[in-house]
Amino acid sequence: MRVLIVEDNRDICENIANYLEQHRYIVDFAYDGIRAMHLALTHAFDVMVLDLMLPGMDGLSFCKKLRAEAQLNTPVLMLTARDTLDDKLMGFEAGADDYLVKPFALQELHMRLQALYKRSHSNMNNLLTVGELTLNKSTLQVHRSGKLIELNPTGMKLLQRLMEESPTVVTRDTLETLLWADERPDGDALRSHMYKLRQAIDKPFANSLIHTVHRIGYRVAEESQ
Known part of the structure; x- marks a missing residue:
């Protein structure tokens, strides 16, 4: 020590x-x-x-x-x-x-x-980190570049799962099951929630951490691959 x-x-x-x-x-x-x-x-x-x-x-x-x-x-x-x-x-x-x-x-x-x-x-052990983004699973606080980011419970669920799997792609089906289990809403509600998450996590910063993998799902990583 x-x-x-x-x-x-x-x-x-x-x-x-x-x-x-x-x-x-x-x-x-x-x-x-x-x-x-x-x-x-x-x-x-x-x-x-x-x-x-x-x-x-x-x-x-x-x-x-x-x-x-x-x-x-x-x-x-x-x-x-x-x-x-x-x-x-x-x-x-x-x-x-x-x-x-x-x-x-x-x-x-x-x-x-x-x-x-x-x-x-x-x-x-309770701290998830991807680049400059951190999520404390104990306190449920999210920071990017030292700035505290407020998320609603749905956004927090999505971000935690994406960061736990980073840089792996998480399928749409997995994320929809995470949010709604077998009672999924009509329409593309997941896309709406991901849009709001991006507004909070990526919009105020120069580079994006949340990436869409067309027709498959989403991933959190420092660079799109």
């Missing part, structure tokens, strides 16, 4: 690193918020340990930028001497996933990092 420790106290950093490296962690350090943001944007970390009182950029500002501007969901454990309820609430509102108060036991830090890692990787 690769962890970024954002902490300006070098003695604390050394103690954490010595302990975590015994458990086969790969540990990187940042002693100020600006350096931490650079590392977060240029390297892939499994978890981050973040102090609040930092030079350059404080921990709350760092966490807010990480979530809102950089749109990174890397789990963050705030490690700080601030121990009031208000401090903890501000930390979670800024985007922290866990909060540990100094002084702390290294064993507890290790177990909390393990829990964050397992939780984040479990959530990844």
